[in-house]
Amino acid sequence: xxxxxxxxxxxxxxxxxxxxxxxxxxxxxxxxxxxxxxxxxxxxxxxxxxxxxxxxxxxxxxxxxxxxxxxxxxxxxxxxxxxxxxxxxxxxxxxxxxxxxxxxxxxxxxxxxxxxxxxxxxxxxxxxxxxxxxxxxxxxxxxxxxxxxxxxxxxxxxxxxxxxxxxxxxxxxxxxxxxxxxxxxxxxxxxxxxxxxxxxxxxxxxxxxxxxxxxxxxxxxxxxxxxxxxxxxxxxxxxxxxxxxxxxxxxxxxxxxxxxxxxxxxxxxxxxxxxxxxxxxxxxxxxxxxxxxxxxxxxxxxxxxxxxxxxxxxxxxxxxxxxxxxxxxxxxxxxxxxxxxxxxxxxxxxxxxxxxxxxxxxxxxxxxxxxxxxxxxxxxxxxxxxxxxxxxxxxxxxxxxxxxxxxxxxxxxxxxxxxxxxxxxxxxxxxxxxxxxxxxxxxxxxxxxxxxxxxxxxxxxxxxxxxxxxxxxxxxxxxxxxxxxxxxxxxxxxxxxxxxxxxxxxxxxxxxxxxxxxxxxxxxxxxxxxxxxxxxxxxxxxxxxxxxxxxxxxxxxxxxxxxx
Numbered sequence: 183x184x185x186x187x188x189x190x191x192x193x194x195x196x197x198x199x200x201x202x203x204x205x206x207x208x209x210x211x212x213x214x215x216x217x218x219x220x221x222x223x224x225x226x227x228x229x230x231x232x233x234x235x236x237x238x239x240x241x242x243x244x245x246x247x248x249x250x251x252x253x254x255x256x257x258x259x260x261x262x263x264x265x266x267x268x269x270x271x272x273x274x275x276x277x278x279x280x281x282x283x284x285x286x287x288x289x290x291x292x293x294x295x296x297x298x299x300x301x302x303x304x305x306x307x308x309x310x311x312x313x314x315x316x317x318x319x320x321x322x323x324x325x326x327x328x329x330x331x332x333x334x335x336x337x338x339x340x341x342x343x344x345x346x347x348x349x350x351x352x353x354x355x356x357x358x359x360x361x362x363x364x365x366x367x368x369x370x371x372x373x374x375x376x377x378x379x380x381x382x383x384x385x386x387x388x389x390x391x392x393x394x395x396x397x398x399x400x401x402x403x404x405x406x407x408x409x410x411x412x413x414x415x416x417x418x419x420x421x422x423x424x425x426x427x428x429x430x431x432x433x434x435x436x437x438x439x440x441x442x443x444x445x446x447x448x449x450x451x452x453x454x455x456x457x458x459x460x461x462x463x464x465x466x467x468x469x470x471x472x473x474x475x476x477x478x479x480x481x482x483x484x485x486x487x488x489x490x491x492x493x494x495x496x497x498x499x500x501x502x503x504x505x506x507x508x509x510x511x512x513x514x515x516x517x518x519x520x521x522x523x524x525x526x527x528x529x530x531x532x533x534x535x536x537x538x539x540x541x542x543x544x545x546x547x548x549x550x551x552x553x554x555x556x557x558x559x560x561x562x563x564x565x566x567x568x569x570x571x572x573x574x575x576x577x578x579x580x581x582x583x584x585x586x587x588x589x590x591x592x593x594x595x596x597x598x599x600x601x602x603x604x605x606x607x608x609x610x611x612x613x614x615x616x617x618x619x620x621x622x623x624x625x626x627x628x629x630x631x632x633x634x635x636x637x638x639x640x641x642x643x644x645x646x647x648x649x650x651x652x653x654x655x656x657x658x659x660x661x662x663x664x665x666x667x668x669x670x671x672x673x674x675x676x677x678x679x680x681x682x683x684x685x686x687x688x689x690x691x692x693x694x695x696x697x698x699x700x701x702x703x704x705x706x707x708x709x710x711x712x713x714x715x716x717x718x719x720x721x722x723x724x725x726x727x728x729x730x731x732x733x734x735x736x737x738x739x740x741x742x743x744x745x746x
Contacts, residue, residue, distance in 0.1 A: 196209070197245065198227075198233075201241065203233060203237065203241060208232045212230065212232070215230070236252070236316075239314055242314060243314050248293045248313065248314045249313045249314065250313065250314045250315070251279070251289055251314070251315050252315070252319070253277070253316070253319035253320065254319060256279070256319075256323065258278070258323060258327050259280060260643065260669045260670035260676060261669070261670075262280055262281055262286075263327045263670070263676055264670055265278060265286065266278045266306065267407070268324075268328045268407050268408075269396070269407060269410045270302065270306075271324060271328065272324070272409075272410055273410065274290075274295070274298040274301065274302055275290065275292070275320060276288045276290045276298075276302065276312075277289045277315075277320045277324055281308070284308050285308065285310070285311055286306060286308050286309070286310055287311045287312075288310060288311070288312055289312075289313050289314075289315035289323075290312045290314065290320070291314075291316070291320060293312035293313065293314050299312060326672045327672055327676065328675070328676060367415075367418040367421075367422050368422060370411075370415065370419065371419055371422045371423060374386060374388075374408075374409070375444070375468065375470075377399075378399045378468075378470060379451060379470060379472070381399060381401055381675075382401065382472075383399035383400055383401045383470060384400050384401075384403075384469065384470060384510065385399070385467055385469050386398075386467070386468040386470070387405065387466075387467055388416075388420070388465065388466040388468075389460075389465050390416050390460060390463035390464065390465065391413075391462055392462055394411065394412065395410070395412070395413060395415055395416045396410055397409040397411065400510075401675070401677075402637045402677075402679055402681065403682065404637070404677070404679075406675060406677065416463050417463070419466075420457065420463070420464050420466055423455055424438070424440065424455075426440075426442045427440020427441060427453075427455035428440045429455070429457065434459060434463075437456065437457055437458045438456070438457045439454070439455065439456050439457075440454075440455040440456075441455060441537075450472075451470060451471065451472050452470075452471040452472075452537065452538075452539075453468050453469065453470055453471070454468070454469040454471065455467075455468055455469075456468075471537060471539045476521075476542055477515055477518065477519050477522075478519055478522060479519045479520070479522075479523055481519075482515075482516060482519055483684040483685075483686070484684075484686060484688075485726075488686050491629075491690050492520075492629075492631070492686075492688050493523070495628055495629035496520045496598075497524075498596060498628045499594070499596065500592075500594045500595055500596050501597070501626060501629075502587060502588060502590075502596075502598075502627055502628065503596075503597070503599075503628055503629045503631070504578070504599055504601050504609040504627070504629075504630050504631070505517060505630075505633065506601050506602065506604070506605065506609050506630065506632045507604075507632055507634060508602070508604075510635070511633055511634050511635055512633055512684055513600040513633065514535075514576070514600065516633060516684075517599075517600065518540055518542065520598055521533070521545055521572070522542060524572055524596075525542065525545060526544075529571040530546075530568070530571045530572070531544070531545045531546065531570070531571065531573075532546045532548075532565050532568055532570045532573055532574075533547045533573070533576070534549075534550065534558060534561035534565065534574070534575060535547060535548070535549055535550070535574070535576040536549065536576045536577065537549055537550075546568075550576070557583075558575060558576065558577065558578075558579065558580075558583045559580070559582040559583045559586060562575065562586040562587065562590065563586065566586075566590055566595070570595055571595070571596065572595070572597075572598070573587075573590060573596070573597045573598070575597060575598070576599070577600045577602070578599050578600070578612075578613075584613055584616040584617065584618050585617065585618065587599060588613070588618050588622050588623065588626045589622075589626075591626040591627075591628075592622070592625055592626050601613075604632070604743075605632050606630040606631055606632035606689050606712075607689065607708045607709055607712065608632075608705060609627075609630045610627070610630070610699055610705070610708065611705050620699050620701075620702055621700050623699055624691075624696040624697075624700045625696075627691050627696075628690070628691055629688065629689060629690045629691055630689045631686060631688045632686070632687045632720060633684050633685060633686045634684070634685045634724075634742065635682040635685075635741070636682060636683060636685060636733045636738060636741055637677075637680075637681070637682050637733065637734075637737050638679060638680060638681045638732055638733055639666055639667065639678065639679060639680075639731070639732065639733060640668040640670075640673060640674035640677070640678055640679055640680040641680070642668075642671050642680075643668045643669040643670060643671040643674065644666050644668055644731070645666065645668075645669055646664055646665070646666055647665055647666065649661050649665055650735065653735045653736070653739060654735070656739065657721065657724070657728070657739070658725075659725055659735075663728075663729055664731070665728060665731075665734070665735060666731045667734050668680075678734075679737075683727065683733070685723040685724050685738075685741065686720075687717065687718065687719055687720050687723070688717070689717055692715065694711055695708060695711055695712070698711060720741075720742050721738070721742045724738030725738065
């Protein structure tokens, strides 16, 4: 219950007696308790068992002429919840209930807070009608409908830090002693990380604002606000993160990077930590790399034709296979699936990654360490002296790495790598930009693939919607097909989406494509040749997923960059 609302009873307590809710003797006991022990009349009445919380709230409702609502088992319309940002709801401790025309009705623990109501009205640009309710019930509805940062200090203790920064195990005990005094900050940081891990977030953003600190998590590729903290929490939280990441806690003027390994419920999680100085303080991003099970080829989302093409490519004895797509599109996951398929006693598989996202038993994995001189290019030279059959190169970034990778492919090694281009065939142009001769590219390449990740519609709130003619036309979809969306519910954090799936374009090198590369054909010409071979583009794959009700038109438009 709102403290300010309860304290109103201190001024109108006698009216409880006049209304017959309590006796004069009971009120005398309450006043004596307040005099000796302090506190407000409302909480004393409940502790003494004279009145229940609901009885007090109903009395205040009548006395203040504000309607009282019980929120137990109350169902919130997702469209109404979407009107209110989580930060605003948390700041003023209210829950939107329903909206009729231009008036939003909200449940508040303190409906007399006129300043809060004014700010809510200004922020939402509509009239606001407050109703009185229990603070506990409001908290429960906020948690159910917004998936606010959950967990207690006890839950946060499930995280066990097992390695700090670049230190050896002998230094860990000393470091733990240094930070043991800040138990509240340790618990808060652990709680933020634990919640993000449970929600399968890929990144945590801790962003200082002028008067507050915003915490956001990237879930299914999209940032979602999780928590608003007091500004005074910023420096202690950043310092704690710097300590566990092995960074300089005294340096706030330049960006820093660190890392930490933790165990959460017996599962290892690697975290890459990064700070960046802004005008309101240091911004922190935590990349979460969960050492979970490696996906198999059959779970990636290929159709039958794509799966067969993919397997044909990766089973080649030598050559280079390139996977392209933007950051966060699942390229490494795809290459891990390929390594898992090839992993056997008779193959020597070596990888150089930045960073190692998952451990694969039987694969010799190493990580880039620029400070120590371990770059992709230097590692590739060493790998070639290790008698490899299969090499996974995390990314082709520069001319030296590209040249070594292509030569390795030509000389009898199977090389997998990623490359940052928007299309599969763009990999050819990118290699040429990096100085690889067209005839070398044609000889080395065995296949190319581009991919994107689209969010799946939440199965709990999926419903049919009216088609948008403009969007249908952009994707060239028949307007008679059924399309679906998610309304937004507690299972999908009001987003309407839950989980992701891949869209792929897999191209196996043909004689004609090789010849065209040697002749210097443009990407458009190569694309036309691939289309003639029946290789579907990403947009077509996305349309198929729209038609089977797996994803939305908006998602396909977002990841394929189709202009409206």
